[in-house]
Amino acid sequence: MELSVYNIKGEATGKTVVLNDSVFGIEPNDHAIYLDVKQFLANGRQGTHKSKERSELSGSTRKLKRQKGTGGARSGDINSPVMVGGARVFGPKPRDYHFKLNKKVKSLARKSALAYKAQENAIIVVEDFAFEAPKTKEFVALTKGLQVADKKLVLVLADQNKNVYLSARNLEKASVVTVPELNTFKVLDAKCLVLTEASLAVINNF
Incomplete structure (x- = not known):
């Protein structure tokens, strides 16, 4: 050509x-x-993305309510991923993409x-x-x-x-x-x- x-x-x-x-x-x-x-x-x-997991979040570890008898779902501490403001499950961690x-x-x-x-x-x-x-x-x-x-x-x-x-x-x-x-x-x-x-x-x- x-x-x-x-x-x-x-x-x-x-x-x-x-x-x-x-x-x-x-x-x-x-x-x-x-x-x-x-x-x-x-x-x-x-590759510097990072979110906090349950063990890294600051907050009380007190159980929010008793396990049985409330008529609602059982719940643990306030850092639970299902709570508003809670931790993230399997969030991003720093990694090398090369x-x-x-x-x-x-x-x-x-x-x-x-x-x-x-x-x-x-x-x-x-x-x-x-x-x-x-x-x-x-x-x-x-x-x-x-x-x-x-x-x-x-x-x-x-x-x-x-x-x-x-x-x-x-x-x-x-x-x-x-x-x-x-x-x-x-x-x-x-x-x-x-x-x-x-x-x-x-x-x-x-």
């Missing part, structure tokens, strides 16, 4: 690049995508996500560029030139570029990542994927 290369003004440069079929042309594996996204979201969970996923599964999931973007024609390739200083205005001009200003996009760079990153930091629908930071969730979460020539050369070798 061939794509045209654009400059930062959104003008075609006349150059074309080839998307590697072994990455962008595979049959997407939905289950691998599910597992990778599930792991990404699970690993982001703090789980392991094989590298080959994660690699397949990322390739599958990229293949979906290729099928949707949601990939744009731009020339390598850099900003002399952090300017949000310049990044907005870039998105308008590429006609993706109203879309949620991810710009993928081959290497860290602080000025480009800071230029996009204030924009809600735009994010800048390097190739090692690109994961399945980020690819699927974006409506449009903007790749530089250098980053595409690396991604083609996934």
Whole structure:
């Protein structure tokens, strides 16, 4: 699959690049995508949720009424889970949600996500560029030139570029990542994927 290369003004440069079929042309594996996204979201969970159980609640342990002869149900102390303000049964406890996923599964999931973007024609390739200083205005001009200003996009760079990153930091629908930071969730979460020539050369070798 061939794509045209654009400059930062959104003008075609006349150059074309080839998307590697072994990455962008595979049959997407939905289950691998599910597992990778599930792991990404699970690993982001703090896991510090906690509710008090019966033994941890402050309150009298006196039996509220006698066992028999009241005509009502028997009841224990005021900390009972059936009482208003009582403890919680089997409440959440602090836990770690992390789980392991094989590298080959994660690699397949990322390739599958990229293949979906290729099928949707949601990939744009731009020339390598850099900003002399952090300017949000310049990044907005870039998105308008590429006609993706109203879309949620991810710009993928081959290497860290602080000025480009800071230029996009204030924009809600735009994010800048390097190739090692690109994961399945980020690819699927974006409506449009903007790749530089250098980053595409690396991604083609996934």
